[in-house]
Amino acid sequence: MDELLELLKDVRDDVDFENCESLIDDGILASFDILQIIAAINEEFDVEIPATSIIPANFNSAKAMMALITKLQED
């Protein structure tokens, strides 16, 4: 989890990833940011986030992203 937060900070240092639960719904992250995050996650966690998983529910919070990563790793 810390690894993920670190990574997210790299992309956007002005966002409170730890506590925010509606990063996408509130428009805090633009689609460009998500690209950056996906690229970083793919590399960092050795997973491949498919385009079809890019839905608000999976990126609204750091927790949700972590859940997605775990699911992809287990799969």
Added chain:
Amino acid sequence: MQLSKYVKRTLKAILFVAVFFVMMFVLDAMFEMDEASTEAMLTRYSNTEDIDMVFVGNSAGEMVDDELYSKITGDDAFNMCTPSQGLSVSFKNLQLASSHHKIKKAVLLLTFDVADTESYDGIDHLYDRVVDSSSPFYVRIVNIIKRDVKRSFARDMIGSEKSVNIWIPWENETMHGFDNVKKNLTKRFSRMMRGDRLGSGIAFDLNHEVYDRNPGRWTDEDAAMFEEDAAAIDELPLPEGMLGADKMELLADMCTFCRDNYIDFAVVVTPHRTDYYDRYDEYRANVQTLSGYLDAFVSKRGFMYYNTEDDAKLHTTLPDAYFYDWEHVSDEYKPQATEYLAGVITDLMK
């Protein structure tokens, strides 16, 4: 409890519909053009038994007193001219008369600034209403619904916005926005006060099939001829509101109709004051060219054209004092005008 709620809802629904109808009724009175003069003409028309000649045209044509005219020439003439009658309405009137009577002669009393082509719908409504007005209320309602269903469900209509708007009579009549609202309301109100019932006593039954369609008898030859003529007139610079290609097409239609129905047809430019052409300012010469052009247009189709301006005696027979403006004859001098035109037209139609 449940029942009262149901009753309340039903009452509300009925009230809603009632309010809607009242609103439509008021709007109808506001917007639907008051065609009292046309209604009056049609009423008189329905009470006239023998007709074998008609005059059509706008208010300038009202200078012809048809009874006097008949007395002079021996024709059974009827004057169908009404204020601001456009050519399409003139044509409709001609078709209407021809559907009831064996018409032998027809004269279009023309001014160069004849009104714009009006929609056929508006005048249809009026005819329908005139016919209906002699029937009891419920028959009238049934008639209106029958007619509207027929039009609304027509193949080319049912999928369009018009299919709905047919049910709302004033929809056809408000092209002028609020311009005529005051006039319409005052006219209707004052008639109501007088207790007039215009259009009552119409005895004939109009067969819509007869006049409700364009004759559609254009041959290819007609079309080719018209193209040529229309091109020529379009090149002539003319003042606004003057006869243009669309009106000429109607004139051609009228000629075709008369030819097919063995009607002798003449176009006569009505008498006018000496300053008539001054109104056309820098276009004066062009309007005179137009007159010559019209002559060719009508003659080519086998009919007669006459511009009273070409008569050297016009302004001595009907001096300027007889007119209350550049083209309308005062009531008291109508006999003189009728007499004059009777002479001109008998000569023309010999």
Added chain:
Amino acid sequence: MAFYSVAFFGFVLLFIILHDLVGEISPKNQWIVRLLAGLSFFVFLSGVRIVFVLVSALSVWDGARIIHKYDLKNKEMRKREGLSKDEKKAIKEKGQRAKRTYLLSIAGFNLLLLILVKYYLPVANHPIALPIGISFYTLMAVSYIVDVYGSKYEPEGNFVKVLLYLCWFPQLIQGPINRFDTVKDDLFSHHRLHAPDMRYAFYLFLFGAVKKYAIADLLAPIVNAALNNDSAAYPGSFALFGALMFAVQQYADFSGGIDMSIAVSLLFGVKMNENFRQPYFSTSLAQFWRRWHMTLGSWMRDYVFYPFVTLKPIADLNKAVSKRFGNHAGRSLIGGISNILVFALVGLWHGPEKHFLFWGLYNGIIIAASDALSPAFSKINTLLHIDPDGKGMYVFRIVRTFLIITFAGFFDVIGPVSVGIKCFINTAFHFMPSVGAGMIAQLFADGVTSVPAVVTAAVATVILIINSVSKERGRSPREYVCAQKFYVRWIICFSLIMILLYSFTVSSGIRGFMYAAF
């Protein structure tokens, strides 16, 4: 067929009665009435060309099932005992490849069908009448199969249910491009006539009709007179005036039509996807595209943008550039390229003409550029001591975005691209306001428009603006109206009816929906 017509009203009334009757007798099968409505609407408008939608539905229905089965089998195989991690991975990858091939062929087939009838045949001079709604339902079909591929939801087992999803009639004229998972519950379940919903649907339809007939159709002659193939010769002020009118017209036309579609669908209990969220209050062009034609925008985002940027070579490029030139460079480059690609497609989706492609590129390039330059902008803001979140800046951004959209009208409406470009130049260098004013006055003299027409459109536009502002402030005009006493509601209702009816009488001609042609 117009929504406002005896034919459509009759059609809807007939099916509502049938819908409700069947709903009472056999709630489980009520959706079949919806299917019948969709199919008869299709046949009514497109005749035998219904085979197009049948083929599309069949292909994605079957394709989705096969993909899903493949998935399950693959998972089974991986669960077998005694497999090493690498072996598992190999099986997974093999399965992925096969799945992807299948997906691409099915989605490709549907898109090719669209390309064939919409682009290839017209360009090859064999135009055929488009099957109704093909531009919309093809995208819906593709979204369905891609979602199943991505395991977003299970495939639908019943073919005719997939068919209903594609040919649900209110969406056929001009969208919205619905998603299977958001409409399926409504589409296949039982609905009773529900008074508040009916009332809302009635108001929505009426309001949509006012937008369409009292605004869009009354402004259309003005737009056509100002933006056409001769516009290169007009002064910039006149062209700009036309573009401003077009901005109002296109919103009123499209959102009005969508309102009517959504309202009709609601009568059958089906809530379709929203397509607009006060787009002219957007503070940037990118935001505008998230609030205008939202279902197309989100389709492009989910099925073009994301798949494109997550492609291996693109992701690698992103990584390389980011490492070398910093994060911002990476996202600017990749995001920019993808955006331009997406908007080129959005442009082409509107039609095979070159000016649509230009219009798309105009949008894509501005969005890409504004993102690339955003650090520069914030630097300028800091330098000039501008508060980027202040009220003034907010208004400035809205106006700026609106102007950018307005200028896009030059490419959207005008056929030849060169004329559109000339209009830009004229707006900048040959503005000539007095000549433009004279030309506007001439529109009245020539009878292109009239004072009553303009006044009617203006009144309706004011109502539209009030509605939008209150929505933008988080209020719900609909709830406000519905909560009023009945006579207040009636006054509102009759006023709208009046404006609508009056607009017909001053309109010089009724036009079809702009988006119905796509």
